[in-house]
Structure formats: structure tokens, C-alpha cells
Amino acid sequence: MERAGPDGVPADRQPARRGGPDADRPAPGSLRRARRGCPCGSGPWWCCATGRTSPRRRSPPQYDDPKYAAYGFPVLTLYAGGQSNGYNTWANEQLPVQEIDAQLVQQQKAHPFIMIMPVQNLTSDVERSLDCSDIPGQPRMGTWLSEDVPDFVRANFRTLEGRDSWGLLGVSNGAFCSAKLALQRPDLYKAAALVDGYFKPDSTLWKGHEAEQAANSPDVLVGQGKADVRLLATAGGANAFEAELVKNWAARAAAPTTVEYYEQPGGQHLTVDFAKMIPKALEWLTANLAGPQSDG
Secondary structure, eight states, X not given: OOOBOTTSOBOOOOOOOOOOTTTTSOOTTHHHHHHTTOSXXXXXXXXXXXXXXXXXXXXXXXXXXXXXXXXXXXXXEEEXXXXXXXXXXXXXXXXXXXXXXXXXXXXXXXXXXXXXXXXXXXXXXXXXXXXXXXXXXXXXXXXXXIIIHHHXXXXXXXXXXXXXXXXXXXXXXXXXXXXXXXXXXXXXXXXXXXXXXXXXXOOGGGTTOHHHHHHTXXXXXXTSSOOOOEEEEEEETTOHHHHHHHHHHHHTOOTTOEEEEEEETTOOSSHHHHHHTHHHHHHHXXXXXXXXXXXX
């Protein structure tokens, strides 16, 4: 059955296409398709995706370099801590991921990534978190993040075929989202870096839907042995409880899922320490994802 968009218009499922020279602005027909699962009412898709009223471009400098005109680029979706509603720590100086990536690219230590920063919740109320999931009776945030967002990126940017160049990077709550999406959709993502995360969905909106809650729990998914994905899970060494939680979760991974554990010396559950983990995360993702490739 065809799902309707927020304005009641039946959603079109047009084939995703590679982005052209105007990849930094919505392509004709793509807004309606991208909006079919958009939980932000009748607002434009890019407002849902970035919290802005105009598109926030997150392509690397090489993307516009004529030498790379025939190249597709790897994609990294970034998930922030907290509710990520009305703000996004990846989009400002708190987590300067673009600047660090550019430096690492110059040092030949990282890929130039297209970076996507979707919102994760429709309210700042942590008790009503959507847990990056399709909670029964709530906006279908899981579907939007795992289907509509990737579709929009493919339609508007020069990306690569298949999952080998698609990764996730999340901190705190965003690490939960990254783990969940990677484990649920190994057809879309090959690798994810999880910085100081937790692994159990805990929104009050799950009440009465315990089976669905378990189906969206990375704590359950990591041991099922169904997802051929590579994960990096990090924890701050200054917090013994958190370090033990993440280490134990990583140890429960069942093949073909692999989880590499890293403990940040003296790290705490603070944005300033999350920022210190960006270089390691980008280098690890680069080692586990395909880089830019030419059509020629």
C-alpha cells in the first residue's frame, strides 16, 4: 500500500539517481518523495533534516573540485547527543567534524565524506524521545531515517552504489541511533562508530509495546548474529560504569557482527571529550569504508 505524505498526497517512489551539478539543492520531484516519511508536518524536507529553513550543505571541498567531477563520494550520517531538537552539536564548533575531516584528508588519513545530520526527535522532552524508531502510534522516525534520508542523499549527491561507502557516527544518544540503524539495516550501512553510547531504548512512548521495543534494542540486536556490519564502540575511561557497560556490550557481538572496543584514557561523558574522539572515529571509518571512486 502506498504511504501518504504529511499533506495527504500519495507518495511517489521514484528511482534514486546519482546527483548532478546541482546536487546541493533539492532535485525536481525529490522533495515530495523525501517528505513521504518526514515527521515534521508540512514543512520542507531540509527543515526536517537540518533544523534550518534552507539546505545546509555538508559536502567536502573535493566534491566541487573539477578534478572530482566524475567521482562518487562516501556518505557519513551523524547522530548527535541529547534530543537533537532545535540544535545539533555536529553543526557547530562543539564537534568540528568537517574541519577535522578536512585536516585528516590532507594528511591522507581519512576519506572526504559527504556528511548528513538529520534531526532525531520532534520535541526537546527526553521522556518523549522517538529512539530513532517506529514506535507504534508515533511518527515513523525509524523509517524516515533509514529510508527517506538515504533516498534523498542518493537523489541529490554523487554517491556510490551499494553499502560499502555508507557509514554512521554517533555520540551518546546518537551512538544508540547509529548502533540500532547499523544492526537493523546492514543492507544500507557497512560500518558505524559509536562514541559513549547506550544500547537500550528507554523512551516512555514504548509503554505497552515491549515486543517492538526489544526489536529496536541494540542490546538485543548485537547478539543475534544477523548483521554483517563492523562497529567501533568507545567509552570514557574516567567513568567505570560506562566503560564496563560498553565493553560488555561489545563482547556480546555475534558473528558476522564485529565490535571493536576502545577506551578513551581519562574520558568523561562530555562533549569536549566526544570531540577528542573524532579523529579516531574518522580514521577507523575510513579504514572500513570505501573512498571516492570515479565512473571512468
